[in-house]
Amino acid sequence: MRNSVAGLTVRAPAKINLHLGVGAVREDGMHPLLTVYHAVGLYDDLSAIPAPDWRVGVDVEDYIDPAAVPLDGDNIVDRAATLLAAHHGVARSGDLQVTKAIPVAGGMAGGSADAAAALVALDRLWRLETSDEDLLALAARLGSDVPFALVGGTAVGTGRGEIVTPVADHGTWWWVVVLSPEGLSTPEVYRHFDRLFPDAPATPPAAGELLAALDSGDPHRLAATLHNDLQAPALDLRPDLARRIATGEAEGALRGLVSGSGPTCVFLCESGDHAREVAGALLAGSEPPVVLVANGPVAGAHVVTHG
Template identity: 50%
Template sequence: MSLAEEFQGVRVRAPGKINVFLAVGALQSDGYHELATTFQAVSLFEDVVATLSDDFTISVTGSVDVSGVPADETNLALQAAQLLATETGYEGGVHLDIRKEVPVAGGMGGGSADAAAALVACDALWGTDLSSQELHRLAAQLGADVPFALKGGTAVGTRRGDELSAALAHGRFEWVIVPNPVGLSTPAVYREVDRHRGEHQEALGEVSATPSVDAGVLQALRAGDARLLADVIRNDLQAATLRLRPDLADVLEFGETSGALAGLVSGSGPTVAFLVEDTTKADELRRVLMSAGHEAIHVYGPVHGARIV
């Protein structure tokens, strides 16, 4: 018996993420880059409620600005539902009610979390009963961040970021994030990375095609030591993001001089994430940032991946 036969719908919650470490390899002939990244799922969640329908439809609300989120077949969550139906031969449809908390186009994987939640919700709703490995395979077809949103916790991602291995993380890490209402295009950021590397190839030297995660990152996570982690966090997209959005540099500098252990752009931005020592420091930094006119949110990680609630 599927959940649809017992309840009106299935609700799944999936987390946003911060790339604690992100190394970007050289541009490949297929136009892509290999990545080496360390994801941490954090306590900003997307809720997706799936109910039976004859068609595939979607509605989007949330505590963040959702005006730029598509409510048609270009939405990644709806694509996830349609992919699952195709793969399993399911002949019905679904209505997805998405309730967003992760900043839109902010480099925190909100759209990927929606897609992961949609896969889990529809699988339960339709009674298709795919294994976690099968769901991961479908997630990888939807985007590099979708498999991690399924998994949650802390993990190392390689190749396009979709090949995951668990990263042991002890304790809890506290972050203060500063979202920005003006989103950034991930492809535009990668184009800027490639342009800059091409123009400054002699000074930058050869970029590895297959980067790896710094061992110091994994050691800091295993130790549960925020100060150690602050010394080794890295984002190869950050310089390009700041060239496209120089206003974010001021936010980074302000946070880092106002009590943060370290700050970085989350993924391709424009969300800025500050690592702090404990909850007291997080609350202090959040108040300072808000007093300066910034939106600031205290989150923590790691948290679970997509699951039925």
């Protein structure tokens, strides 16, 4: 292995799906997707330093259950490291620490962010100089959302979501992010989609109107075009999320939406001040949830410290 660097920290963002179009399940059990990914300013950090062996540790924010983060040697950071090491024919080594602020099983691709951060951090720690094309190919093997976690910004995802194309986004969009203490299984949400929509078209719905709204920079126009085909099955499985969306919109949010397969709900607001007002109103409820404010688009996985 080439000489390693002293250590570094990589930051990777959460994502929300501004548009999530789902086609009918294929014979291989997968669903074709057309999605518009949007990276927001809620991050996981991964720090890596040289070590003769391999270790992954995790710290979490107080709203995340540490037991929900697997540390059995087969989590997504381990898998990312194994893939990258095998690609270059090197041994896996290093002492890694993940600091999580993205909710687990929340529909915001926190695991994918960690995988992307691991690929970037270890590529530099091990001085591999992997091409962008190869990093994206490795990312796609780890999960549908991992390539976008590398790219960041706002982008269209096709295939299973792993084919990522950046798009014009001339807005700064402000979101209230409302977490749920109880996760929601992505496979179960897809299965319920199939039950609810047995005649779903083979081709997922297009996102042309939403892309035009992004190009305009108008939050009201964007609110009117937000779309998630997984929202109906998620709300059917979790009626409390429908009540949460109704509450957020009643408090002034332009639009509420389930993030991905849920259960996190996101609310588009007019500005940062408006988002903080809506967040404050939600926190003042009789059973206040965990509420965060984030803006987007932000950069994909990137080095924030290097030493």
